[in-house]
Each structure stands twice: as C-alpha cells, then as structure tokens.
Amino acid sequence: MPKGTLREVKMEPSREMADRLDTVDELAPFRKEFNLPAGVVPLNGNSLGPLPAAVPGAVAEAVRQWGERLTRAWNEDWWHAPARVGDRIGRLIGAAPGQTMAGDSTSVQIFNAVVAAARLRPDRRVVVADAGNFPTDRYLTASAARLLGLEVVEVPMGDLPDAVDRHRDEVAVVFCPAADYRTGELWDVPAVTRVAHEAGAVALWDLSHGAGAVPLWVDDDGVDLAVGCTYKYLSGGPGSPAYGYVAARHQDRLDLPLTGWHGHARPFDMAGVFEPAPGVARARIGTPPVLSLLALEAALEPLERAGIEAVRAKTVRLGDFFLGCADRLLDGLGFEVVTPRDPRRRGGHLALRHPEAAAVMAALKDRGVLGDVRGDLLRFCVNGLYVSFGDVHDAVTALREVAATDEYRSPRFRRREVVT
Amino acid sequence: MPKGTLREVKMEPSREMADRLDTVDELAPFRKEFNLPAGVVPLNGNSLGPLPAAVPGAVAEAVRQWGERLTRAWNEDWWHAPARVGDRIGRLIGAAPGQTMAGDSTSVQIFNAVVAAARLRPDRRVVVADAGNFPTDRYLTASAARLLGLEVVEVPMGDLPDAVDRHRDEVAVVFCPAADYRTGELWDVPAVTRVAHEAGAVALWDLSHGAGAVPLWVDDDGVDLAVGCTYKYLSGGPGSPAYGYVAARHQDRLDLPLTGWHGHARPFDMAGVFEPAPGVARARIGTPPVLSLLALEAALEPLERAGIEAVRAKTVRLGDFFLGCADRLLDGLGFEVVTPRDPRRRGGHLALRHPEAAAVMAALKDRGVLGDVRGDLLRFCVNGLYVSFGDVHDAVTALREVAATDEYRSPRFRRREVVT
Incomplete structure (x- = not known):
C-alpha cells in the first residue's frame, strides 16, 4: 500500500485461510438464504x-392478493404495512415501535425530514450539514433551505462541532450521515447528536449506509429524526421504499411539508x-408501492434472525481480512485504502482509491466481481x-490480476455506463 | 330515481340485453387479459x-433480474424505465414522447408540480383550485402555498372561470382534476386551460380519474403541467408509481423542489x-420502486392494444346501461344518481348517493360486488x-336486493373498515 499505514495482520491472508474462516463461520448458512447468481x-x-x-x-403472494382480493386487500393487509415494516426497520436501528414509517424514496424522505426538522426550531435559520453527505441529501437540503429561507453551512464531519459552535444560537438542524457513502467511514452518532443538542439544534441523520451494517441506537442516542434507504444493507430490492424515524417526543408537533392523504388523521x-x-x-404520504414494500418486508427476515450484532461482528472480520489481502496482494499496484483501518470507524464497505477506478471496476465486473465506483x-x-471470506479473497485476487496485467487498460473497459 | 331526471333508455335493461351486448362486444376478449377472481x-x-x-x-422477471443481474440490471433495463414507462403513459394522455416521467406517489408528484408551476409565474401569488379536488391535491397545494407564500382560492369548478377572472393579474396557477373523484363528472380540460392562459396563469391538471378512462390530449389542449395516478384506470397495481407531465416548452426552466439525484444532469x-x-x-426524483414500476409497465399493454377510444366508447355504453338498469331497478329505494347522464360529461365511474352508503356497500361486497364509498x-x-354488461346488470340487481330487503341494515355491515 503506497499511502495507507500497514496494520498488523493477525492471520496469513490466503485462500486456505479464507476457506478455514468460512468453515467456522456461524453465519455461513445465511448465504443460502440469498439467491446469489453462480460465478x-x-x-x-x-x-x-x-x-x-x-x-x-412474497412478491408472488402480494400479486396474488391484488388479483384475488382487489381493494379488500387494503383492509386485510396493505393499509398497515408501512407502519408494520417501519417498526421492523425500527428494531434494526434501535427505535422502539411507533416511531418509524416505511414509504417513498430516500430523497423524498430527506426533503420531508429537513423541512420538518427546521420547523421544530422556527426561530433559527441555519442548517449545519456534512459536506461529504450523499449528493441527494445535499440537493434536497438546499431545496428545503431555499423554500424556508435558511442558510446551509456545509463542512466536513471533522469540522462539524466547530461549525455548530460558530452558529450556536442560530442552528436549527444538524444533518449528517451515519456512514460516509464514499469511504464507509462511520460517524459518531451519539457524539454528534450531543453537539447538536448542546447548541439547541435538532439532530437529523441519514442512516442509509449504516442501518443493517452496524447496530444503531437512535432512541438511546437521542436522535431526533432520521431517514434511510432499504435497498442496501436491508436487501429490499431495487428502489424499495425508504423510511423515516421520528422520535416519539417530537411526533405530535411534527409539521411535515408532504401532507399526503395517507398521513391524515381520518x-x-x-x-x-x-x-x-x-x-x-x-409521516405517511401517498399510497405506498405495495409490491416493493412487501418485497422489503420479506427481505428483512434473515437479518432479523441472524441478529445485527452477529452480522456486524462478521463484517468487521471480513473487513480485516479484506485489508490483510489488500496489503499482501495489491502492494505497488496504485491502490490506496481510504477506509479507516480501525474497525470501530468502519461501516459495511471498504473503499480503495485508484486513478483508473472506473476501468478497473469494469474489468473486475467482467470477471464476475461486483463492486461499484464513486x-x-x-x-x-x-x-x-x-x-464469505472466500469472496473477499477472490475479489482482491481479481483486483491484483486486473491491475498487475494492465487488463483494465483494454479499450473495452473504457465504455461509460449510465449507472456506475 | 327520486331526484335524477329520467333519460330515455334506448334498450330494455335486462339480463338478456346484457348477454346480447356482451356477445357483440368487440372488447369482450380483453376481459381474459385480467385475472379476475371468480364470483x-x-x-x-x-x-x-x-x-x-x-x-x-413481468414481476417475476423483474425479481429474476434483481437476483441474477444485481446492479448490472440498472444499465441493462432499470435506469431508463421511468422515462420509458412515462412515454407509454404519455401516449394515453396525448403527450408526445419526452414529456412524461413515471415515479413516486401522486401526492409527491402534486407537491413537485404545484411548486414548479408557481415558480413559472414568480410575480404572481394566487393559486385557483377546484374545491372538489381529491383531498391529497388540496392538502399538498396548501402545503406548497404555505412554503411559497401564496394564497389558495378554492372554488367549485363551475365558479372557476369567475374566480380566475377576479384574480386575473395575480393568478399563478390554476389546478383542477380531469374528472371529479366523487361523481365521475368530466371537466373541460381545453376550456379551463384556455381560461388559465387568458389570465396569464399556468394550467396544472390532475389526470388521476381521467387517464385510461377517457382520451386526453394534453399537448393539443395546451396543458402546462399534469400529474396522475396509475393504479386506477391503468391497472398498475397497489401504489404503482404516479407520473408527471411537463410540456416541452417549460422543461428547461422548470424549477422543481424535489431535486433528487436521479434528476441531476450527471x-x-x-x-x-x-x-x-x-x-x-x-422530474425524476429518487430511485424508483422498480418492482412496482415494471408491474405498471406490463399492465399498460392491454389498454394500449385495445385503444383508449374503443375503451371509452364501451365505457359510455356500460354507463348508459348502468343508468338504464338503475332507473328500472332502483326506483323508490333511496338512491340518487349524481353522475351526469350526458355521457360527454361522464368519466369512467358512476356515483349514487344513498344515506347509508357505507352499509349498502358492505352488503354489496358480501355478495361479491366490489365498488367503493366516498x-x-x-x-x-x-x-x-x-x-361486462353482465357485471353491470349483476351489480344493479344486487343493489336492488340489498336495499329493497333492508339487508344492509344488518349489524354485520356496520363495522367501519380503515379503507372504504
């Protein structure tokens, strides 16, 4: 690794080690609960x-309900699905029942939450936000701020406490992600929430890259509002509905801009x-996309059964093994580890910097190793x-082969795809 | 009919007539393209x-793509689905390609459209809207107006031209439904759009109860913006994504509040x-609910093949037959027809007023006749x-039996359900 600090690796990162780790892995049986394509x-x-x-x-059953029960299915099952699925997500983020609602896209949830959070502090005009937050968070914060006449102060997470302090009496909302979408770095939810509260602000969190990857405790940490995506670590499927969390203490004065009829008292x-x-x-808005919502509900079950703590513990071991393999196999090939090596500061993914990241990933995908590029x-x-540990070893080995042979420089890996 | 004016019925509304009409119905084969439950x-x-x-x-295929192709399916199919499905919906509402985008709920589309419409007239402060519009339209118009500092003037459709005239130089947006969600009354899209334009306002339409039921010509009628729901006459499934239409002439200065990352230039x-x-x-917002979106896409095909004009012509005949049956079978039973008898003023549904509507509908549902109550x-x-014409005859016959025997007064039809 040219720029990362080498970390002492307690195991010899090899294919044999991977196989040994997979053999003793108590979560290994869960792999069969996913339909992973061969190769x-x-x-x-x-x-x-x-x-x-x-x-x-589950999706076929939802389609059957539609066909056989028609509108009657609303009373039999569908009407309560957003709250029911919301509560199940709530358990994964440390929220007691009655505070989490599933529905709509993450972007829509963000807009709703930023406006509502700011309205909890009507006498204040500043939103302090992570400058490294996912783009849609930044775009919708800017849009909400424009509508409400607020100023958005974007700073890197490290500067956030200072920025909050600088605007101490004006900060309405502090808006941060639980994990950095680029590097996977995990942010300190309780500490930043305390910083927000000490300044009298509302703490709003985007849990998209944290929920399902690491245990979260939104109730215990005093989080005010949160939103999150469900098609990443919750495996809810493409575009599965997002969710919003509203701490019970704020619910009855929560003044949301997306006043859809499903959120009406009657x-x-x-x-x-x-x-x-x-x-x-x-916090319900319009009619939820039921097929996508019920797919998400079924998707939660394996994670619930495995337990988020057990999944997190294995994710840490997989990350350690990834870094060990990378240190051993990628040295001198132009990669830089940008994810913290301290597992306490790492979420569910690892990021490597490379000047030709897109071409390297295209070559990797050609070999069946799927990651993505930002x-x-x-x-x-x-x-x-x-x-599995075997997956990790295979991926890093493929990375080595792609980079060491200049395979990624082939013109066929130069094509730009819409979604990278 | 106690209050409706009896209309000359050119056919004897009977079961035999229904069967005869079904036999000669050229659209009858399309019934087999829907999985209707028995009874x-x-x-x-x-x-x-x-x-x-x-x-x-189609849904099973979307699930298969997810399982086998994982993120690669975004480039292979999913990324372009909102525009592709949008264009197909566009053809059903008279919109040339490149003006209709599928995604999100109708409520979310309404909010986006009302704000964007008002921003097309930044020097004006009034929204004139139908007081009889569907509640979510009214709620989100009020919310958008509050954020933008606009005044909403709600009037019945009949008074709308006068209201626009009264606020002539201040009207930014005129917002109406293509059809009344209660009575099914069809409003005059080109005439009201002209009224809006003559006052210098933007015409925004909610096509939810019109699209798929009647031919619409948003391009020819000069409509500026429109939104609509797809799970009614487009049979897209529970909570299937809505759509937004933006006339080409407005697109490049359209300033939407829901600035989700999928709507970014890059x-x-x-x-x-x-x-x-x-x-x-x-007009894309966040990641669309792909399973629900691809279900919608498959659902459009029978309607496209039958042709909206043919469907409309049969719907008119079914409506005439319904009214003929109602006049003959429901006289003196406490019902009042509130839908216009003139088929040119009627959309795809008919409404009967009854003081015990909820109980009557519960009793009807118990007999397998599904309608709803507002x-x-x-x-x-x-x-x-x-x-089918047979369906219509069966439904009105059941209505007669339920009302004539006081069956609906049974206590078991008093239970309030969430969704009525």
Missing part, C-alpha cells in the same frame, strides 16, 4: 443488496383541510450476512 | 384496477450542487376494458 462475487450490497430467497414467494373522511394523524402515522474510489461491501 | 363483480377499478394477466410474469458525477437534467429527466356516495367503475 459472481457480490460485493456491491452497499448499492443493491442481493435477492433474499424468500422474496420471490384519511377516508376526505376532509378539505389536512389534519395530521397522531404519532408517526402523519469518482476515483472502488467500493466493496463486505456484508457479513451473505459475503 | 366477483369488479366495479372498483377507479380505486384499484384488477390484475392484468401479464403482470405476474447523477453519477456526485456533484455537490444540483444541476437539473435537460428535458423531463429533471362519504354518502357509492362509486361504480365501468371500465370498458374488462367490465
């Missing part, structure tokens, strides 16, 4: 988790004026629920 | 269209500042694509 090393679960084996049947009264439902039900970073997700 | 009369397609026979396979550059994509692509109105959808 593929699935290290892109930070972008789209693989298909849980229970999902095809939606079927068809009243002319919006009256928010009690509790987190007001700028000059190659990202590899080591989700302990279904990734 | 059910499906007159609630204005709430949730039935399951098209092609959908289970989403995978991960830039820090939102730069809207050219054309209607800026307040004291019973709604029955006569979608020509899959409803």
